[in-house]
Amino acid sequence: xxxxxxxxxxxxxxxxxxxxxxxxxxxxxxxxxxxxxxxxxxxxxxxxxxxxxxxxxxxxxxxxxxxxxxxxxxxxxxxxxxxxxxxxxxxxxxxxxxxxxxxxxxxxxxxxxxxxxxxxxxxxxxxxxxxxxxxxxxxxxxxxxxxxxxxxxxxxxxxxxxxxxxxxxxxxxxxxxxxxxxxxxxxxxxxxxxxxxxxxxxxxxxxxxxxxxxxxxxxxxxxxxxxxxxxxxxxxxxxxxxxxxxxxxxxxxxx
Amino acid sequence: xxxxxxxxxxxxxxxxxxxxxxxxxxxxxxxxxxxxxxxxxxxxxxxxxxxxxxxxxxxxxxxxxxxxxxxxxxxxxxxxxxxxxxxxxxxxxxxxxxxxxxxxxxxxxxxxxxxxxxxxxxxxxxxxxxxxxxxxxxxxxxxxxxxxxxxxxxxxxxxxxxxxxxxxxxxxxxxxxxxxxxxxxxxxxxxxxxxxxxxxxxxxxxxxxxxxxxxxxxxxxxxxxxx
Numbered sequence: 001x002x003x004x005x006x007x008x009x010x011x012x013x014x015x016x017x018x019x020x021x022x023x024x025x026x027x028x029x030x031x032x033x034x035x036x037x038x039x040x041x042x043x044x045x046x047x048x049x050x051x052x053x054x055x056x057x058x059x060x061x062x063x064x065x066x067x068x069x070x071x072x073x074x075x076x077x078x079x080x081x082x083x084x085x086x087x088x089x090x091x092x093x094x095x096x097x098x099x100x101x102x103x104x105x106x107x108x109x110x111x112x113x114x115x116x117x118x119x120x121x122x123x124x125x126x127x128x129x130x131x132x133x134x135x136x137x138x139x140x141x142x143x144x145x146x147x148x149x150x151x152x153x154x155x156x157x158x159x160x161x162x163x164x165x166x167x168x169x170x171x172x173x174x175x176x177x178x179x180x181x182x183x184x185x186x187x188x189x190x191x192x193x194x195x196x197x198x199x200x201x202x203x204x205x206x207x208x209x210x211x212x213x214x215x216x217x218x219x220x221x222x223x224x225x226x227x228x229x230x231x232x233x234x235x236x237x238x239x240x241x242x243x244x245x246x247x248x249x250x251x252x253x254x255x
Numbered sequence: 256x257x258x259x260x261x262x263x264x265x266x267x268x269x270x271x272x273x274x275x276x277x278x279x280x281x282x283x284x285x286x287x288x289x290x291x292x293x294x295x296x297x298x299x300x301x302x303x304x305x306x307x308x309x310x311x312x313x314x315x316x317x318x319x320x321x322x323x324x325x326x327x328x329x330x331x332x333x334x335x336x337x338x339x340x341x342x343x344x345x346x347x348x349x350x351x352x353x354x355x356x357x358x359x360x361x362x363x364x365x366x367x368x369x370x371x372x373x374x375x376x377x378x379x380x381x382x383x384x385x386x387x388x389x390x391x392x393x394x395x396x397x398x399x400x401x402x403x404x405x406x407x408x409x410x411x412x413x414x415x416x417x418x419x420x421x422x423x424x425x426x427x428x429x430x431x432x433x434x435x436x437x438x439x440x441x442x443x444x445x446x447x448x449x450x451x452x453x454x455x456x457x458x459x460x461x462x463x464x465x466x467x468x469x470x471x472x473x474x475x476x477x478x479x480x481x482x
Contacts, residue, residue, distance in 0.1 A: 070464035071457050072422035075436060078453045086450045190322035194429060201325045214332050222321050222329075229320045 005213045006220065012111070017207050017217075024203030025224055026108045031120050031189045031199060036182055038125025043132025048162065050133065051140045061133065068130035073191050076127055081119040081195040112196045120192035128185045135181060139174035140166055172243045179236040183229055200224060260448055264455050267442040274438025275459075277352070278424045281434065284356050285424070286417055289363025296368035297375060298397065311368070318365035324429050330358035331430050355427045363420055370412050374405035411475040418467045422460065435459070 006018040050061035068076070085093035101113030110117075143166060151161040193202035204221035208214035264271065299311035318326060334354040378401050386396035406413075425436040433441065439456045443449030 066465060066468075067461070070418075070422075070461045070468065072425040072436070072460055074425045074428060075453065075457050075460060078436075078440075078449075079457055083450050083453050187320075187322040190324045191426070193324065201322055201328070204325075205328060208332075218325070218329055218332065221325060222317075225321045225325065226317070 001216065002213060003216055005207075005211050005216055008211070011210065017211065020203045020207055021200070021220055021224065023108050023110065024198060024200035024221070025228075027110060027117075027197060028186070028189050028199040028201075029228075031117065031124065031192055031197065032182070032186045034121040035124035035128060035185055035189070038121065039128035039132050039181070039185060040178075042126060042129035044136050046129060046133035047136025047140070048167075050137045051166075053158070061137075065130045065133055068127050073123070073127055073188060074194060077120070077123045077191050077195055080123040081116070084119075111198050116192075116196045119195060120189070120197045124185055124188060124192070128181060128188070131184070132178070132181055135174050135177040136170060139170040139177075142173055143169045169245065172245045175236070175243060176240055179232065179240075183232060186228065186232070187225070259451055261451055261455075263442065263446050263448040263451055267438070267446075267452075270433075270438045270442060271435065274433055274435040277432070277438075278421075278434040278436075281352075281355060281359060281424045281427065282421050285359035285363050285420060288356075288360035289367045289420070290371075290413070292360060292364035293367025294371050294402070296364055297371040300368065300372055301375060315365045315368055318362055319369075323362060323423060323426055326362045327355070327358045327426060327430060330354060330361055334358070351430060351432050355430060355432050359420075359424070359427075366416060367413070370409055370416060371405065373412075374409035375401055377408050378404050407478070410478065411471055414471045414474070415468065418464050418471070421467070422464060425460075 006021065007016055009015070010017045010020055046061045046064050049057040050065070052058060071079075085096045087093075096115055100115045100118070103114055106112070106114060106117065147165050147169070148161055151165040152158070156164065189199055190201040192199055193205075198206065200221050204217045207217040211217070296311050296315060299307040300315065302308045302311075321329075331351075331354045334357045335349050338349045382400055382404075383396050386400045391399065424434060427434050428436050428440065431437070436456055439452040440449070443452040
């Protein structure tokens with residue numbers, strides 16, 4: 001076992017192999033956080049749509065969830081990266097593949113372009129939105145129906161009932177499952193390596209290919225994943241205790 | 256993008272079917288192995304002996320903390336090494352399919368053990384106590400009293416996890432095993448028709464998984480009535 005390998009000079013992108021790991025962690029976090037922004041916004045909209053009395057909104061929401069949940073994430077990754085530029089108008093597709101990569105050079109020794117990053121973020125974000133939507137829906141549905149009736153009886157309109165009664169309650173209830181959804185997106189971001197995004201898993205594999213120190217490279221990446229997971233779980237536990245709704249038991253899990 | 260050429264799917268039907276068979280084999284072995292070892296892991300985690308429960312909990316939490324792809328890389332690297340250490344053979348002692356199978360069984364057993372643990376814990380503790388009072392030993396009490404009820408309670412969740420597992424089999428793409436997605440990808444590279452082939456893969460997965468998850472939902476409703 002030779003842990004000094006990480007201090008050796010790397011052939012490109014960053015000074016040492018430790019730099020490659022740092023770059024990998026940075027891009028894992030960048031992809032996860034950007035995708036999380038999409039997932040939480042789209043997921044909330046779709047989740048709310050599935051609880052409304054409007055039949056067409058419920059149908060649209062259900063179609064969204066079923067579509068994104070029943071196609072493997074890796075296949076979705078290929079659909080966004082390889083298929084999407086070919087089925088939209090030719091000029092747009094060419095722009096994505098030829099011009100977008102040169103809009104800006106990605107920082108932190110990224111050896112891939114803005115287009116790979118965008119495709120990965122879109123794919124992960126919209127996929128996770130379908131999971132978030134289910135959590136939001138069950139959060140809204142877990143509150144007693146009487147609250148809605150009471151709100152309507154007091155003269156609130158339906159949007160007001162959502163804004164002042166249902167959503168404040170639902171958001172507090174869904175924080176623990178949201179923690180595990182974030183951990184899921186964090187781990188799922190490794191599928192971006194298949195379209196060339198050099199995130200943490202990809203960097204550890206690249207280090208193993210360059211140095212043949214596979215055990216060390218994989219151990220380092222695994223430890224980083226564990227540390228980030230633990231940090232998220234512990235900091236969210238503190239938040240959960242503060243915002244927990246009395247009478248509703250929910251626990252964060254690492255899945 | 257010019258015209259679509261869906262004929263390419265028919266041209267490569269043999270290799271696509273082969274790929275689907277590989278995917279299904281991997282799915283079936285991983286499902287059986289995952290449930291079997293997942294049950295043992297769950298029993299170990301709930302054991303009174305720290306020597307069993309601590310390593311089991313450590314393994315499950317470790318696997319659940321890392322990405323599935325990272326776990327595939329790990330077992331892809333470790334399996335041939337460990338096997339050759341035991342058999343003394345070098346190099347090609349285990350093929351890529353075996354390594355993939357080991358990786359999937361390991362990961363799925365960790366996921367299933369969490370489901371099964373919840374199932375076992377859903378059985379009132381008076382039941383194993385009653386079984387013990389009747390003179391049943393641990394394995395009899397588990398085999399005849401606790402597990403049959405736990406599995407019945409957990410059936411919908413386990414089947415939902417099976418649908419997720421079927422989707423996850425596509426991840427063997429990262430170790431260049433020719434599963435359904437891998438076969439389509441190969442045919443796409445040969446013909447330049449990746450659009451048609453990837454769309455086809457997506458539609459096939461969608462139909463299978465939608466039908467399966469609908470069936471699970473119906474089963475869940477039926478079980479709820481029976482209970």
